[in-house]
Amino acid sequence: MTGRRALLAGAAALPLPVLVRRPARAAPPPPRIAAEVAAAFGGRPVRDGRVSIDLPVIAESGNAVPMTILVDSPMTPADFCRVLHVFNERNPQPHVARFLFGPRMPRAEVSTRIRLAAAQTIYAVAEMSDGGLWAGQADVTLGFAACMDNG
């Protein structure tokens, strides 16, 4: 087999990119925003898990990237997710939004569209009714960024 054919055969054997909801990666917040995250929660411990962020692996443009976040919570009056804080790593400001969930929500879930100035990590922290903090994160790569000056 020629070099090019061998390369093609090898490429065919590689797994296809999977475009499904990715499980939240268990890791501390991105270093660039670790201080903001710690300040937002007064240094309270944040555990990894219960928050899954659905973002495209590669977004065509950073102007409006669809994002869905689901928090694993029974949403009963005794045990619910009260607030979902969303942070970004590389926009001019670290905050994306705070979502406040009321008792009328059957699931702690929200979909919206966000701006991204660069390929980066989105980090979300769910504040539960017992005060517990849980976090998830997801990486997204861009075709074009949401520009500061001509977006």
Place this chain on the structure above:
Amino acid sequence: MAEPARWTVRVFVPPVARRGEAIEVRALVGHAMETGFRHDHLGAIVPRDIITVFSCRHAGEEVFRVELSPSIAANPFFSFPARAMESGDFVFSWIDGDGRAQEARAPIVVA
């Protein structure tokens, strides 16, 4: 009292639901969400002009609220689940950083 705004808004709830049923609620507002980080062609900063708060109420209780930042895309859109509790309106409101506000209603019949 906030002065009224004139944004184009689109809201959706299913017209009919069973009591306690989980429904999907969607709300969109036409707004540039000017970040305050951009410059015009003369180099001057384009002032920030963003929606700062979105909320949804139903049957006398707040269902959902968002505090927005410039990282929310232009024409802010939110989709979220809610329980249909009684016949009446879902009441949506948007407020910008200058206190301008707008409200929209979507009726639902709960059987």
